[in-house]
Amino acid sequence: MSYSNDELIKMYQTMVMSRTYDDMIYDTAMDGDIIGMHHLARGEEAVGAAVITGVRDTDWIVPTHRMHTVQLGRFDYKKFAAEQFGMVTGVCQGMSCDFHVSDPAAHMLYSNGILGQNVPIAAGFAYALKLDKKDEIVVACEGDGAFQEGINYEALNMATIFELPLLIIVDDNQYSYSFPSNRYKKNMSERAAAYGLHAVTVDGCDMLAVREAVDTALVRVRKNEPCLIECKTMRWDGHHTGDDQTSYRDVSNIADAKENNDPIKKFERILFDQGILTEEKKKEIWSTYRKMANEAKEYAMGCDYPTAEVVLDPHKIYSQPWEVEL
């Protein structure tokens, strides 16, 4: 595979955009200035970056609950931030936060509050796309935890029986809340292969490796050969902001990962070596995205939460609600 300098910089920028966004969310959460639980992707950015830079704009994506690379790539940055803050100006009027957010206009399906439903719903969607000869495919992402749900395996079966245009990405960041993935006896890719999918396992912290795997898979997927890519990463933060991991995890190896296995730092070294990135350009990119994150935070914090009228709107519950009169 070969990528132009612009494409490489785009991959780098995508990761930086996500990292600076997550930094902002983390700091804001620690300051107590944002409600709710937030799922950060720090250390895992290459996986989502490969997806969002590899697909066409018309392809459909189901992100994981952490994939800010993908979500920021498809939604307006400020509207997405507002959504994460729970504000009525958000993509879904504050009803969904980041982990349920979706928009058919952006060809974005939602990550699911019920783990394990990303792939099954995506499978049905892919079936319909194929039936309608849309020439659009679906990339459905799940973490290692969600991928233990049995319904995924039913979906793998459906994918190969019905030859679906479906790419499944499993981001194995080693922990599903507190359950370590090293307890599983078989790789996710082996399981998928057992159902007949083309499946590989790649180093999820290697930007180019993941991107190449995605590109290779998409060629097959566009010919209705479903594929699965298992990406090995490491979760740096807790499952969500406020999760103190020390009760279930040896956190002493995280510092080493941050230095030696940071997908952004690793990719930087390649880009510097090739003369594609300079110190100046790097500074410019980071400061641009930090600024974007801070401006989005300011914007979001100045917005309002949805009112009761917005929240209790029967047209949100049903396409055809009924009137109850007494």
Added chain:
Amino acid sequence: MRTIQTVTAIREALDEEFARNPNTILIGEDVGKMGSALGTSIGLIEKYGAERIIDAPICEAVHASFSVGMAHAGKHVVLEYMLADFSSYGFDGIVNQMAKQRYLSAGKWKIPVTVRMPQGAGSLVAAHHDQSPEGWYTNVPGLKIAVPTTPYDCKGILKTAIRGDDPVLVFEPKYAYGLLGEVPDEGVDYTVPLGKARIVKEGTDVSIIGWQYALTVAGDLAEDLEDEGISCELVDLVSLVPYDQEAILKTVKKTGHVVVVHEAPLRGGFGGEIASFIAENAFADLKGPIVRVGSKNCPHPYGPAEEEIQPSRKDIKKAIYKALGK
């Protein structure tokens, strides 16, 4: 008008809606080549093809999610669970996915999935084949639920469900599949709305509100009670979510005595909702206690002994006497 069996009426509804809207899909076990275990889709795969009449493997969990996915992509999906009992595998797909994803997206998605489920006893096949699980789902905002009794209502309400854009659970009266009833002539397109009850028989002394098997038993009994000088008004609710509050209040005002009957177990059954509604809103019209009849709070055994569980003429007569203060 002509007289046909319930199973034929259901098949006609599917055929008519599938001819009318090319974006319809039927998915379930054995619904294609076999025309469904109970015969409700005979002939459809020949007319509409295997891509629209989908024979699915036995994976009832993913059936629901797959249907949700197809619906998001613009298909009007009819999902058949061979028996309502088996819908338990698809519980998440129904209560968490179908019912809620429109809301979480602030109304961006339509989710036109009709889940057809034959329910009720009569086939003598015990606890996992004879249940009436409507009550598992009535407490879930976001769903619509129908319980048609007659061929006319089974056909008409199924057409309404398929045409609409919301998730509708249609619990079909399994015991009545072979029973006859009048429907309009071929070529006459009619629908039955949700939320509208049907007066089966007018009366003056006691209102019997119910649906399907239990109401049919009550109907038989009501004929005999005329000889005792008790005039029963029979109200078929047809639809549980929404249910016809106006019709309920009207009949209570008329007779002042109420018995609510359903085949689902008494404890926690939807009769409780009806009774509470009446107590809260028509207390002044009541001349006696509201009495409910359901099946026993006991699983169905195999064989003819299941009769011990079912709501009987004796049960309903006792309830009517109690309501009338006899």
